[in-house]
Amino acid sequence: MLDQLEDLELTGRTDWLAVPLPTTRRQAVGEAVRAARAEVAWQLGLLPAPVSAREEAERLGQAAKMAAAWPSAISLRPASEAEILWIYGHSARRGVTEPLLPEGGKAHTVRGRGRGVAALGQVLLSEGSVASAEGERPAKLRSAGQVFGRRWLQSTTEWGTSYQAMLALAEMPESFLFPGSEYLVDLDGFPYPVDWVVRLDVTDGASAEAKSRRQARELANQYNEYAEETAGVPAAVDKSAAGLDEYRERLTASATEVEVRAMVALCVWGSTPDEAEQRATELAGHFATSEYVFARPRGEMENLWYGMLPGARTPKVMAQYAQYLLARDFAMAGPFSAGGLGGESGPLYGLQLAGGGLRPVFVDWARGLRDNVSPSIACVGEVGAGKSFALKAAMYLVLAAGRMLGKPRSRGRAIVVDRTPQQEWVRFARACPGKTDVIGAVFDSLAVGERTLATRLLPLVERGTLLLADRGFPSFALFTAATARGAELLWRVSASFTLPVEKVLADGTYLSHLNGPRGSGVTVRVVEYTVDTADEDTGEIVSSELFCLITTLLDPETAPAAELAELYARRWTSETIYRSIKVEQRGGRTATLRSNSPDMVAQELWAMLCV
Structure with a gap:
């Protein structure tokens, strides 16, 4: 099993929030100058200037104050240095075997000179290129359209080559239906992983309302322009005016209302250009039915790739596809969630195939007894889908867990109600390790x-x-x-x-x-x-x-x-059991079963027999 896992692209959903620290105008100018110097030093093969201890302490203090002011309803933790390194390294290694996450908690010895990011290595980005076999001449292109039709990014690192396709959210439906409009939630429903990023620019309500007034005046001028037209004012102008009036009404209804400028980008990848192209096409087609349009602008794959990195400037292509929403609309369309099977400990139970790629499922069936919770599992599927196999594997893990040599009754225990005509669970139980009582x-x-x-x-x-x-x-x-x-x-x-x-x-x-x-x-x-x-x-x-x-x-x-x-x-001990079921478990001689149908009565009786 471990050998098989080494050859699979195992995934897991982790959500990160990157918030820029407050910067004064003087600090902004200083950072721009230092960035220019670092670029020149990079071209000359020199290391960039180190970050001073004073600036580092100041920034850490700002981050601590921001974390203290964060709403307590949302649980967040600071990202470790190793995780930050992984975020940047993963962007270049999507779809290839990645190195293990560096161990965190170790203090860095060299401040700010890039020594800590040596694990990132170098990456070669080539938009729309296709690597040819060694010694083989590149194939000639039949037309220039073949060059511009390659809307993917080839990323080459020491760990291998992957092909990544970027998508930008270009259009959204005019109105949202909640639930049903959560497009970010749908991303975990694909059989392959999807990375996404949302760049947010939040404007206070007063500033947004002033901008909406200017837009209202411009619409009013359009009515004057069409005054002499025999066909009258186009319906689109009336529709825009009505929508703007509603927008201004909701914007001014609350003093805490804000305007959200959201720029959304997605990334899918594959080991070949065709695989990346197929996934990107499937992704765009899936959301097109809900009036979500994801564009793949030609020549902008590399810019979108940089736009998905925290700390990088917002590329112009993402700004062109910005969506302006009120906070409530953004919350209805943009909530995200993550689902997974199993826990963080226990033996390997299987692989989660749906929900964003392959993910290992670890289940500790004894955890419910330790944490006083019910470790429930339900296997639903068609005939032959493997439901019985999954349940039998769980039962075997329960029986095999905790067994210690020389200590009787240390093996796990399982109670099974076998209602199969062939008594398949009886045969399986007798084949399991340990003692079996039927x-x-x-x-x-x-x-x-x-x-x-x-x-x-x-x-x-x-x-x-x-x-x-x-x-x-x-x-x-x-x-x-x-x-x-x-x-x-x-x-x-x-x-x-x-x-x-x-x-x-x-x-x-x-x-x-x-x-x-x-x-x-x-x-x-x-x-x-x-x-x-x-x-x-x-x-x-x-x-x-x-x-x-x-x-x-x-x-x-x-x-x-x-x-x-x-x-x-x-044999009379069985009569004692009957009395316990009929009288004590039921609640007394005058009590009746709670169920009101034959099937539910049978279920209640089976439950009594298991106690």
Whole structure:
């Protein structure tokens, strides 16, 4: 399994929030000068100037104040240095085998000279190029359109080459239906991973309202321009005016309302250009049905790639596709969520195929007992989809967990209600490690007799089992059917049974036979006894009624009569269980089952049997 995981592109959704720290005009000018110097130094092969300890302390203080002011309803934590390095490194290595995340918590020894980012390596970006095989001449292009039709980015690093396709959100529906308009949530529904970034520029309500007034004046001027037109004012102008009026009304309805300028970009990738192209086309086509238009501008793949990096300037192409929304509209269209199976610990249970690519599923089935929660699992699928296999794998992991040599009862335990006609869970349980106890139970309406119900339990009887039964069950048909399963029988019979003495054995028991149809019969051994008890008040010895048992164990030496009588007495423990279910678990003699339908009654009874 570990060898297979090494060859798979395992993914996991992590959401990052990058917020620019406040910068004064003087600081902005200074940073621009330092950036220019760093660019010149880079061209000359020199290291950039280090970040001073004073500036680093100042920025860390600003970040701490910003984190303290963040709403407590949203749980955030600072990204580690290793995670920040991974964000930039992952952008260049999408789709290839990535190195392990560097260990965090180690203090850096060289400040700001780029030594800490050495793990990033170098990346070669080439928009629309296709790498040719070694020694092979590049294929000639038939037309210039083939060059401009390559809307992907080839990223080459020491870890391999990947092809990435960028998409920008160009249009959104005029109105939103919530729920149903959450396009970011849909990204986790694809069978491959999708990276996304949303650049936000938030404007206060007063400034946004002033801008909307200017737009209203411009629309009013358009009415004057069409005053002499015989066709009148176009419908689009009336529609824009009505929409602007609603926008201004909502903008001024609350003093806390803001305008959000959102710039959304997506990225999919593949090991070949065709794979990246196919995923990008599928992604754009999926959202086109909901009036979300994702554009793939030619010649702008590299700019969009830089636009998805935190700290980089917003490229012009992203600004061109900016969407202006009120906070409520942005919240309805842009909520995001992440879903996953399993937890952070436990054995490897399987792979999550849907929800953004392959993800390992780790499940610790004993966690619910430690954390006082229910580790529930539901397997839903078509016939043959593997539901039984998944449940059996979970059961095996439970039985295998916690076992320690020399410590009995340290193995995990599982209770299974097997309602399959073939008793497949019974066979699986007997093949699992450890001890397996199979308890059969059947129930039906009052119109179904006990002997009929007992016949349904016979498939659970194994060869070599000693099967006990009360005097209401014996019949020739049921007796012979049970012996055909290879079991040994010890059944009590009523006085209505005629058992002629054929041979008296040494221990006082005797051989007889049960009569069947058409002169058939079966030889049995008869054990008769009474139970003597002392009266609590008088101390007088009182004998019970005569107990008559028939058994297929014919040899008195291997099955002494006293042991058989003692074994039959243990059958009364089942009556104690029946009383517990009927009275104690149900809530008393006068209580009834909570369920109101036959199927739910059966479910409630199975639950009682499992307790």
